[in-house]
Structures are given as structure tokens and as C-alpha cells.
Amino acid sequence: MAEQPVGVAVIGAGVMGTAHAGAVAADPRARLVGVASVPVDAARALAARHRAPVATDDYTRLLTREDVALVIVATPDHLHTEIAVAAAEAGKALLVEKPLATNLADADRVIAAVERAGVTAMTSFNHRWIPSYAEAKAHIAAGAIGRPRLAYARKNDRIHVPTQMLTWAERTTPAWFLSSHDIDLVCWFLGDDTAVETFATGVRGVLDAQGIQTPDAIQAQVRFASGAVATFESCWIYPDTYPTMTDSFIEVVGEHGVVHLDRKDDQLEIATPTEFRYPRTSIMPVLHGVQAGALALAVGHVVGCVVDDTEPLVPLAHSRHVTAILDAIHRSLDSGGSVAV
Structure with missing residues (x-):
């Protein structure tokens, strides 16, 4: 019997969140469960585009769902830390848009939360897939x-x-x-x-x-x-x-x-x-209606790490x-x- 697809939540519905959601939807090993953004209208539109069941302005709703295994943090630079820490504490794997954090104290908070939880985590330095x-x-x-x-x-x-x-x-x-x-x-x-x-x-x-x-x-x-x-x-x-x-x-x-x-x-x-x-x-081309390019490859890499329990290409120590x-x-x-x- 085939394994269940990796359930993914995308936090942020701007340019990068939109591309991440498209990459998840294009990966047969993954399923977009929901999108969170403020205001919520952007989340609703993006979730509807990919037939995701949840759209919310409260990202913690997605962290409590058992069908979410991977959280993609695609918010503005200065808003990564609280979401990443909360996701790790909820036992979710993480893909965080670059930079990991905008100061060392916040980077260390994220890394400590990931290490305590023992979850997979990577910063989306997607240029490595160009x-x-x-x-x-x-x-x-x-x-x-x-x-x-x-x-x-x-x-x-x-x-x-x-x-x-x-x-x-x-x-x-x-x-x-x-x-x-x-x-x-x-x-x-x-x-x-x-x-x-x-x-x-x-x-x-x-x-x-x-x-x-x-x-x-x-x-x-x-x-x-x-x-x-x-x-x-x-x-x-x-x-x-x-x-x-x-x-x-x-x-x-x-x-x-x-x-x-x-x-x-x-x-x-x-x-x-x-x-x-x-x-x-x-980085983010849409080819024949499908999200492709370096960002989609980076997302697929992390999905694969979750499926196979392997280490990501970009260690968090390097992101720090x-x-x-x-x-x-x-x-x-x-x-x-x-x-x-």
C-alpha cells in the first residue's frame, strides 16, 4: 500500500508563499493541507487554487492538525522566528524562507527548538538548486x-x-x-x-x-x-x-x-x-501550469527528507x-x- 502524502501547511501567502504552495501541489509525495496569512483573503484564494481544505489568519490552527507534517514559513524576514519555534515545538518538520532569522538570538532559538523536537529543518536557500x-x-x-x-x-x-x-x-x-x-x-x-x-x-x-x-x-x-x-x-x-x-x-x-x-x-x-x-x-517558473524551478526542487528535497528521514542539504548550523x-x-x-x- 502506498504511503500517505506528506501534509504541508504554508504560512504566508505572498510571492514566496504562493510559489511554495504551488510546489507542494505539484509534488505527488505531498498534499497542501492549508494556508495561513494576514489578511485571510490571500490565504483563502491560495488554498482554493490548490483545493486545500484550510485557510486561516491564525497559523496555530494548522500546527495542531495531525495531518500536517511539514510547515513552510514564507512570512517577511522579521516574522520567521515565532512561527518556526512554534512549529518545531508542535513536532512539525520545517522549511523556513531565507534568512533563518534576522539576529543570532532568534536563530539560536529556532535551532534549539528544532534540536529539542528532533524534527527535520532547513532554510530555503533555493539557489543551490539552480x-x-x-x-x-x-x-x-x-x-x-x-x-x-x-x-x-x-x-x-x-x-x-x-x-x-x-x-x-x-x-x-x-x-x-x-x-x-x-x-x-x-x-x-x-x-x-x-x-x-x-x-x-x-x-x-x-x-x-x-x-x-x-x-x-x-x-x-x-x-x-x-x-x-x-x-x-x-x-x-x-x-x-x-x-x-x-x-x-x-x-x-x-x-x-x-x-x-x-x-x-x-x-x-x-x-x-x-x-x-x-x-x-x-527560480519560480510555472511550466505548463506546474510550479517548477529551483524553489520547487528545494521544496521537493525537504519533502523527500521527511519521507526518507534523511538530512537536508543545508544544515541549520550553516544557516546560523x-x-x-x-x-x-x-x-x-x-x-x-x-x-x-
């Missing part, structure tokens, strides 16, 4: 460029993101929102989770003038125990005429080689009488290290000097 990034990791790990010594990562958004897409932009920064992916990837490529020092600078003014109190852009240099150095750039004031929502680039320089990952156009260009654009196709680097970047911004990670 084929070119996974291929880069394999080549670097095989020694194709020698020992990595230098990295540069840029992830810059159009101003649409902090001014229109996010209602909570002033509760985060471009580094928390964007560089978290890049810090995960660069640490993964370097094979080094021992960042020791960072120095960061930022610029403000464009968003402040619109009443959104958050930096326009941040650059940070991070030194690792191995001696490698990485620079992380995040900006979200590109003009909305820029042809892609996100300008994304990573370079890793080794002792005798280099890897470039330019994901600006995802190989697709579209020109019409009114615009020229590069649609995003790597990403938070520690971001915490140090923001302490450096505040102090104006270099700080220890």
Missing part, C-alpha cells in the same frame, strides 16, 4: 580552479521591490533580503563556514526620501579563516526601466582558475513595442553562520569599522 550553481559547486569541489581565494557577489534589485513589492522593506535591508542567498552560495563554494571579520559600508537617501527608512545599498568585505576574501554587494534602487528585476552575478577566483555565474537574463530576452526585458526563469555574517555586516555599518564575525 543547475549552473550546482555545477559550479561540483567543479570547485573537484579542484578545477584550485583553492578558492577571492569571491565577489552582486544581487541588485529594481526599486519596485522595496517600494511596491514589499510592504515591510523598512523592517529589513538589501543585505538581509538579497545577500543572504549570496553569502550561502559563496560559503558553499569556498567550502568555508568560518568567516572571521567584516567591514561594511552603505548609502542612504533615495528610499529615506520616500519614507522607507532602510539603506539603498550595502557593500561588505568578509575575510575567512582560510584567508579567502569575499565582497558582497546588495542594492535595491535600480530604475524600474532596468530589463530584469534582479541583476545577479557571482565570481569565484581560485589559485589557477575562475568561475563566473551571470544570471542577469536567464537566457531569455523579450522585446515589445513598450519594453525590453529579461524574464526570470530559474549566514545570519552571523549578516549580523556582523550590520554591526559594521553601525560602527563604521571592521568587526569580528
Whole structure:
């Protein structure tokens, strides 16, 4: 007899929650039990789309259900912790959108709750499932460029993101929102989770003038125990005429080689009488009506971990290290000097 599908609850019905729900609905090993969001109308619409029986503005209703085994936390950055801790304490497996938390104390609270409960948990660093990034990791790990010594990562958004897409932009920064992916990837490529020092600078003014109190852009240099150095750039004031929502680039320089990952156009260009654009196709494409791409693969990976009782690709200890680097970047911004990670 076939095993019952993994019951999944999605908390948050925004852009990411919508994609997560679609990925669950597309996985034959999983079943979307319910969606929670505030206001509840978004949860109702998303649940109805995928024929999930529960839509609520009280996520704790989903945590008490015996048919929910996995909880996906797709809320704004600063709202992950309480939900993740409550889900772990309810004995549910967890997939938490990046970053795990926006300070180390909260990251430690989540990790402690997961360890006490003994549940499966992973941060959704979905870029690891983009084929070119996974291929880069394999080549670097095989020694194709020698020992990595230098990295540069840029992830810059159009101003649409902090001014229109996010209602909570002033509760985060471009580094928390964007560089978290890049810090995960660069640490993964370097094979080094021992960042020791960072120095960061930022610029403000464009968003402040619109009443959104958050930096326009941040650059940070991070030194690792191995001696490698990485620079992380995040900006979200590109003009909305820029042809892609996100300008994304990573370079890793080794002792005798280099890897470039330019994901600006995802190989697709579209020109019409009114615009020229590069649609995003790597992370959350809907292919023939089915949610696909790196995010769906990450969701499927965690579903598989629940089914097979295996460890996720991204350990929570690594997610904590990403938070520690971001915490140090923001302490450096505040102090104006270099700080220890």
C-alpha cells in the first residue's frame, strides 16, 4: 500500500508563499493541507487554487492538525522566528524562507527548538538548486580552479521591490533580503563556514526620501579563516526601466582558475513595442501550469527528507553562520569599522 502524502501547511501567502504552495501541489509525495496569512483573503484564494481544505489568519490552527507534517514559513524576514519555534515545538518538520532569522538570538532559538523536537529543518536557500550553481559547486569541489581565494557577489534589485513589492522593506535591508542567498552560495563554494571579520559600508537617501527608512545599498568585505576574501554587494534602487528585476552575478577566483555565474537574463530576452526585458526563469517558473524551478526542487528535497528521514542539504548550523555574517555586516555599518564575525 502506498504511503500517505506528506501534509504541508504554508504560512504566508505572498510571492514566496504562493510559489511554495504551488510546489507542494505539484509534488505527488505531498498534499497542501492549508494556508495561513494576514489578511485571510490571500490565504483563502491560495488554498482554493490548490483545493486545500484550510485557510486561516491564525497559523496555530494548522500546527495542531495531525495531518500536517511539514510547515513552510514564507512570512517577511522579521516574522520567521515565532512561527518556526512554534512549529518545531508542535513536532512539525520545517522549511523556513531565507534568512533563518534576522539576529543570532532568534536563530539560536529556532535551532534549539528544532534540536529539542528532533524534527527535520532547513532554510530555503533555493539557489543551490539552480543547475549552473550546482555545477559550479561540483567543479570547485573537484579542484578545477584550485583553492578558492577571492569571491565577489552582486544581487541588485529594481526599486519596485522595496517600494511596491514589499510592504515591510523598512523592517529589513538589501543585505538581509538579497545577500543572504549570496553569502550561502559563496560559503558553499569556498567550502568555508568560518568567516572571521567584516567591514561594511552603505548609502542612504533615495528610499529615506520616500519614507522607507532602510539603506539603498550595502557593500561588505568578509575575510575567512582560510584567508579567502569575499565582497558582497546588495542594492535595491535600480530604475524600474532596468530589463530584469534582479541583476545577479557571482565570481569565484581560485589559485589557477575562475568561475563566473551571470544570471542577469536567464537566457531569455523579450522585446515589445513598450519594453525590453529579461524574464526570470530559474527560480519560480510555472511550466505548463506546474510550479517548477529551483524553489520547487528545494521544496521537493525537504519533502523527500521527511519521507526518507534523511538530512537536508543545508544544515541549520550553516544557516546560523549566514545570519552571523549578516549580523556582523550590520554591526559594521553601525560602527563604521571592521568587526569580528
